[in-house]
Amino acid sequence: MKVLAWIGLLLLVLAALVVMAGQLGFLAGNMPTDLGVHGGRLKPPSATPNSVSSQADLYPDHAQRGYASIAPLTFQGDTDAAMQKLATVLHQFERTTLVEQRSDYLYAQCSTPLLKFTDDVEFWLDRKAGVIQVRSASRLGKGDLGANRARVEKIRAQFQKN
DSSP states (O other): OHHHHHHHHHHHHHHHHHHHHHHTTTTSOOOOSSOSOBTTBOOOOOSSSSEEETTGGGOTTOTTHHHHBOOOBOOOSOHHHHHHHHHHHHHHSTTEEEEEEOSSEEEEEEEOTTTOOEEEEEEEEETTTTEEEEEEEESSSSOOTTHHHHHHHHHHHHHHHO
16 A cells, blocks of 8 residues: 555646646747748648648648648738738737737747646748738647647637637
8 A cells, every 4th residue: 555655646747747837937948049930831730640731731741731721810801900800810819829920920839737848839821821820839749639620719719709
């Protein structure tokens, strides 16, 4: 019985250390250096199932194309108003920081509540297609349990609602 008590205590201490590491920012990962729009494209989807991209179909041989594929945001009317509306929506989301805002591009960082994992979310106003392209990706881990897709769909719902 003493062995089980020690194992339980050890697991409790390890869990506390992991939470502490997250709260101190050790699980946030590093900001990618290759974000932004390059040649009319956002960064490709991640090599593992932890991202979504409305431009996934531009990479037909990509291993995660099917998992990553998501629709772009649609809007009616003025492009500047649409991007401002999207920025307003992002400001309303908890644990979301708008890092860069231009007339045709928004970049935000979103973090999880307990462990502070950070995801990078980009939006690009694709004037030619008349939509806002989106990419959301986890910095760490091989999977995201659908978190990036759920986030983009919540953003889409708020954007369409307002």
